[in-house]
Amino acid sequence: MKLVEQSCSEFTSLLSSKAAVPGGGGAAALVGGLGTALAGMVCNLTVGKKKYQQVEEEVKAILTKAEQIQKELLDMVDEDAEHFLPLSKAYGMPSNTEEEKKEKERVLEIALKQACEVPIRIVKTCYEAIKLHEELVDKGSKLAISDVGVGVQCLRAALVSGQLNVMINIGMIKDEDYVQRVKAETEKLVQEGTKIADEVYQKVEKVLYV
Amino acid sequence: MKLVEQSCSEFTSLLSSKAAVPGGGGAAALVGGLGTALAGMVCNLTVGKKKYQQVEEEVKAILTKAEQIQKELLDMVDEDAEHFLPLSKAYGMPSNTEEEKKEKERVLEIALKQACEVPIRIVKTCYEAIKLHEELVDKGSKLAISDVGVGVQCLRAALVSGQLNVMINIGMIKDEDYVQRVKAETEKLVQEGTKIADEVYQKVEKVLYV
Numbered sequence: 001m002k003l004v005e006q007s008c009s010e011f012t013s014l015l016s017s018k019a020a021v022p023g024g025g026g027a028a029a030l031v032g033g034l035g036t037a038l039a040g041m042v043c044n045l046t047v048g049k050k051k052y053q054q055v056e057e058e059v060k061a062i063l064t065k066a067e068q069i070q071k072e073l074l075d076m077v078d079e080d081a082e083h084f085l086p087l088s089k090a091y092g093m094p095s096n097t098e099e100e101k102k103e104k105e106r107v108l109e110i111a112l113k114q115a116c117e118v119p120i121r122i123v124k125t126c127y128e129a130i131k132l133h134e135e136l137v138d139k140g141s142k143l144a145i146s147d148v149g150v151g152v153q154c155l156r157a158a159l160v161s162g163q164l165n166v167m168i169n170i171g172m173i174k175d176e177d178y179v180q181r182v183k184a185e186t187e188k189l190v191q192e193g194t195k196i197a198d199e200v201y202q203k204v205e206k207v208l209y210v
Numbered sequence: 211m212k213l214v215e216q217s218c219s220e221f222t223s224l225l226s227s228k229a230a231v232p233g234g235g236g237a238a239a240l241v242g243g244l245g246t247a248l249a250g251m252v253c254n255l256t257v258g259k260k261k262y263q264q265v266e267e268e269v270k271a272i273l274t275k276a277e278q279i280q281k282e283l284l285d286m287v288d289e290d291a292e293h294f295l296p297l298s299k300a301y302g303m304p305s306n307t308e309e310e311k312k313e314k315e316r317v318l319e320i321a322l323k324q325a326c327e328v329p330i331r332i333v334k335t336c337y338e339a340i341k342l343h344e345e346l347v348d349k350g351s352k353l354a355i356s357d358v359g360v361g362v363q364c365l366r367a368a369l370v371s372g373q374l375n376v377m378i379n380i381g382m383i384k385d386e387d388y389v390q391r392v393k394a395e396t397e398k399l400v401q402e403g404t405k406i407a408d409e410v411y412q413k414v415e416k417v418l419y420v
Contacts, residue, residue: 004219009284011218012243016250016280023251024360027244031364033222034237040226041233070226074219146378150234150371154241157367160411161360167418168356201370208377 004030004077020088021081028122028161029080033073035154036129038147040066042140055139062132062139069129073122073158080118080165087111087169108172115169116182122162123186126155127193134196137203149204156197163190214240214287230298231291238332238371239290243283245364246339248357250276252350265349272342272349279339283332283368290328290375297321297379318382325379326392332372333396336365337403344406347413359414366407373400 003011003022011030015022022030043063046052052059090111093104133152140148166186170179213221213232221240225232232240253273256262262269300321303314343362350358376396383389 005217007215008218008221008240008243008287009214012240012247012280012284015244016247016254016276018251018254024248024357027248027364028360030218030222031241031244031367033218034225034241037222037226038234038237041228044226044228066226070222074222077218146374147234149374150238150367153367153370153374154237157241157360157363160363164356164359164363164414164418171418204374208374208381 002078003081004074021084022077023080023084024161025080025084025119025122025165026077028158028165029073029076029118031154031161032122032126032129032158033070033077035126035151035158036066036070036073036132038151038154039129039132039136040070042136042144042147042151045144046136046139046141049141052139052141058135059139062135066129066132069125069132072125073129076118076122076125080122083114083118087115105174109174112169112173113175113178116166116173119162119165119169120182120186123159123166123189123193126159126162127189130155130159130193130197130200133200137200142207145204145207149201149208152197152200152204156194156201159190159193159197163187212288213291214284231294232287233290233294234371235290235294235329235332235375236287238368238375239283239286239328241364241371242332242336242339242368243280243287245336245361245368246276246280246283246342248361248364249339249342249346250280252346252354252357252361255354256346256349256351259351262349262351268345269349272345276339276342279335279342282335283339286328286332286335290332293324293328297325315384319384322379322383323385323388326376326383329372329375329379330392330396333369333376333399333403336369336372337399340365340369340403340407340410343410347410352417355414355417359411359418362407362410362414366404366411369400369403369407373397 043059046059090108095101095104133148137148163186253269256269300318305311305314347358373396
């Protein structure tokens, strides 16, 4: 059974166990999915309301993007697990002879890059989802303003968590060009994304803390 | 069917819809539960390992606390939904006559306080769970250090989100004593909790960004 088809309760139990999957990567993808779903919810509570007629088309466009990103992030919960298993196998390879060592190193390098792939995508998609909340904090129904705040906080956590999962794998990759390229790319998105998320959150606070 | 018994995929879909529940409060409780589960996972990957024999008893004690908090937070997903429904009913009460207005005000005040109850507990328990990660970042298996980072980020998001859900309800409560007391109590935990979470995260970063 797919991990995302497990009940919330069962997924949480599996996460807390020492089972290889789900791990931090899968949790990040799910939390990102929840943060994106809150963007969708704010859109759904805004569309059709007279007060927000002027922004209706824009909010509908945000909803379409949110639905797409939510699907991608939920898919990543299982994709991350699938990519982790070859890595866990590679770690278990023998390394008694020089030949075995070389082969293990070769397979490990491939598996590590593969294990980075989903976390990199988590960073990219959470960044995109944060930008949706950036629009919604101004355009969405004020009745759901706290949900924009919760959503952007979840996505901020998922963005940073994706990056942590990139970093833990990247530390052992030998291909320095790859390492530098991925680091630069994800760090930039994390820096910008957390900055935008904090600004959105401050706007929410300003409305709620009157 | 209880919300936490829904599949992750179905819960996320429900969240994104305009259905009254789950909302931001339920999402916060679930994300807190996931962050706590990661504390449990780190404990489970540490206990029984020779390298960490010296801290084994302490880590076992953390695990017991994490399991308890995880259960509490997952229960809050449904409790928050149950407490939201009377509020949503109260909003719908008629207010045509002076008598109706008074009665609506009375019922609304009770329902608003009730709707604050779970978010207040989310703040308290997430604060406690952040303290578990504070211990684990030093005592837990270094192989799972990124999971401490992800866990503490999820809990930071859930803590702040709990507070947002307190604030959106509190804004309409007339009982000024109650408002001031709850505000002071939760704000203190949010300030301290986010500070600790950020320190834990920085420790994780230091290990991963060598």
